Amino acid sequence: MIKCLRPQWKTAKKGDIFNMDLLKFFTAGSVDDGKSTLIGRLLYDSESILADQLEALQQSNRKNDDGTIDLAILTDGLKAEREQGITIDVAYKYFQTDKRKFIIADTPGHIQYTRNMVTGASNSDLAIILVDARNGVVEQTVRHSFIVSLLELKHVVVCINKMDMVDFSEDTFNKIHKTYSEIALKLQLKQVTYIPVSALKGDNIVNRSQNMSWYTGKSLLDHLETIEVNEDIKSAQARMPVQWVIRPQTDELHDYRGYAGRVLSGSFRLNDQITVLPSGIRSEISKIETNMQELDEVHSGTSVTLHLKDNIDIGRGDILVNSTHEPIVSQSIEADLCWMDTKPLDTSILYLLQHNSKVTKCKIRDILHKVNINTLEKIETDTFQLNDIGRIVIRTAEPLAFDLYQENKLNGGAILIDPRTNLTVGALMFRASEE
């Protein structure tokens, strides 16, 4: 019988839960680097695996060479993957500690899954890049780091894994640290943390390693629990795409007209002057409602209903912005593109571009180059195949109100949809013109 232990309940615990925040991170690395083992280890050592999942794990016939449980099974979801022994998609995993709640986007590391990695990175605040201590920095390390820089992840943790296989050598760690620093410099990755780990044995994952006294930094979990994220989106300019207009049209709420959306970035305050884009009409905020309560001020991330002093024609697809710092409004946009479809890019057709709540037709006007993501060389090309990444110029049917991706990720990213298949075929990151 599950006994509920009443004396253990303390009201003080309530406060803890409600002060915790959320960290989303993704892991890049291949099966051979021990990525799934690393995630399995984080879940296992932080006691985030429940008994029946553990039981299923123990009954499974996949074991490590020394007979211990293969923790990688915890993140391999689909049947086909179990059969092939590889991860082919993005799997989301959840765990929490006393300090934070975590969402892991577990993405595959092989080159044919570049698009999945881009997807995982787009939904993360931090990236963990795995390097096999025996092999050091290899081609795929460069590729993964390029994706991290492309998606502008501000925080990177380089986990130098399998330290147990190199006798926990400080020298090996230092060499890899030095080599990677050069890549980080080239890719302009600013906040990089290096941690020597053994995911298989548990060194420096949750607990500090007894085998590497020369390492004085934090364990991986300790680092994840304490790092500050999201500062840039909070301090960015105020943006709110309109998703839906609330108009009850009842007798007592006859004039009620609320613009419902989520504050993408920055803050809105009562009486702020705002501009509706792309129309350019200005007004002032007369009421801020969230969760059926009125507020004076609302911050990034909050789903909200805004009211304006003037009666303006506003609908889904419009964006409300702070009038003192308006975004770019244009129909001609330069962007980095990651192609995600098996069918190659076709410059002769019209695609649909979805940018927050706005959908408009667009044409690929020019392909400037693509990038060899293993060597970072720019190559001339006239098309994009699956997983290709490069720079293009697009022309949209209607003007778009956007920010540059490096200044505001959420108002600087968009997707391309193939109108023939309705599939999401491309990820766009808006850039300043290279000319």
Add this chain to the structure above:
Amino acid sequence: MNKQDTTYLDQLEAEAIFILREVAGQFEKPALLFSGGKDSITLVRLAEKAFRPGKFPFPLVHIDTGHNFPETISFRDDMIARIGEKLIIGHVQDSIDQGKVIEQTGKNASRNALQTVTLLDTIAEGKFDACIGGARRDEEKARAKERIFSVRDEFGQWDPKRQRPELWNIYNGKIHKGENVRVFPISNWTELDVWNYIRRENIALPSIYFAHERDVITRNGQLMAAADCLNMDSDDQIERRNVRFRTVGDMTCTAAVESDADQIDYIIEEIKMSKISERGARMDDKVSEAAMEDRKKGGYF
């Protein structure tokens, strides 16, 4: 300082409201699949936050197997009366009467598998292009990979190989005629998150979630509520036990756990201490390791 957007429950809530509003904005005829369980009750609260003082831009749809806990049905009817929204009920009994499905027989008979047919028929009749559901990615391994906007083909099938990438907070709801999208606004919540939210928001739940005395029988090592639909015979020993249910499904496939957690605070403590994950108490997942994946491909919620 205003701390309203700094806690993870607020972040999860804001994301779910955002997703519900995307459904309203992107689809012509959405519906909210309401099971009577805590996850779909949480969705109703989130929809109130997303759309009040307006009406919901979708009806609630309940697939009634006819083997529901009576407590769930009376809860549902009270809730609908309170919120004043439209409820559409699809009856598995109708699918049986129409000969579209055949009722299982024997001791382990369950209508759980049959409800997929009723669900797909109800979706087709209502011409629903998006169905909002309360599934969460932490429930099961196959669900960990499902998108928030999950496209189903005209047969209601999920194809894990043809999932659309979901970047940033942009959800692509474009579909062809006959297809529909299952939308999961609380994908990123865990069981504990839902309970903490229910406590914070003071959300009412069906009484079977809380410990109570009940007649139960033991089937395949699990405690089941004694009811006619379990086809009980003289081998089934009815016992009176103090139990509660961790999920609300069909009476034939939802097992009870022994518990004295009769208030939400105790339930949360119990979940923290307990070592059985939520779906562990659902017999329908026990069939094989890939059980959930197979049912999803066939159009299950």
